[in-house]
Amino acid sequence: xxxxxxxxxxxxxxxxxxxxxxxxxxxxxxxxxxxxxxxxxxxxxxxxxxxxxxxxxxxxxxxxxxxxxxxxxxxxxxxxxxxxxxxxxxxxxxxxxxxxxxxxxxxxxxxxxxxxxxxxxxxxxxxxxxxxxxxxxxxxxxxxxxxxxxxxxxxx
Amino acid sequence: xxxxxxxxxxxxxxxxxxxxxxxxxxxxxxxxxxxxxxxxxxxxxxxxxxxxxxxxxxxxxxxxxxxxxxxxxxxxxxxxxxx
Numbered sequence: 001x002x003x004x005x006x007x008x009x010x011x012x013x014x015x016x017x018x019x020x021x022x023x024x025x026x027x028x029x030x031x032x033x034x035x036x037x038x039x040x041x042x043x044x045x046x047x048x049x050x051x052x053x054x055x056x057x058x059x060x061x062x063x064x065x066x067x068x069x070x071x072x073x074x075x076x077x078x079x080x081x082x083x084x085x086x087x088x089x090x091x092x093x094x095x096x097x098x099x100x101x102x103x104x105x106x107x108x109x110x111x112x113x114x115x116x117x118x119x120x121x122x123x124x125x126x127x128x129x130x131x132x133x134x135x136x137x138x139x140x141x142x143x144x145x146x147x148x149x150x151x152x153x154x155x156x
Numbered sequence: 157x158x159x160x161x162x163x164x165x166x167x168x169x170x171x172x173x174x175x176x177x178x179x180x181x182x183x184x185x186x187x188x189x190x191x192x193x194x195x196x197x198x199x200x201x202x203x204x205x206x207x208x209x210x211x212x213x214x215x216x217x218x219x220x221x222x223x224x225x226x227x228x229x230x231x232x233x234x235x236x237x238x239x
Contacts, residue, residue, distance in 0.1 A: 124238070
């Protein structure tokens, strides 16, 4: 099973993961990653009340699907699920979920990291910060060079 | 063609999308950004630092020197911060 979903609603990481093994006996490894909204972000460490995630409908799905296809070319995966939320999310809320399944763990670990690294830098999502306290207005989160470097590691 | 803006480019332009008909000498994505920037103050503000603006043609990432011929949808946005 291979699936990419962009949604406002929360996701159930356990149920998503279980779906990768349901009805089959060739899956030996499932690696899951869940990204959460942190409170310690925010301008000058002032703390965050919420993040609002904007996305490019259509391209967000297609761009992640292209990287899932690339992951399938590189590793013998039996399945992969990527779920990315949009809208207003508060600290503690899950934002993103990546699960990869394979017969053996090495492929599942590598593919999960590959998908997350590319998702951070090439999936069309943008985060706007809503600082704790009403005193200041929020700004758009800037892209990090360390995320570009993480994605660049996978270039052939 | 349709032009889309996201995140702070959308806020600066004041529009999420617009229909435009650039003249024939607008050939590349970079040409289109320069042409849009010349439309009014809001567009000029959005494109005041073209080096940080990313683009997609028909939902695929492209470089500034990519040709816009045949494009249905050109999107401009800042570097992505998902995940």
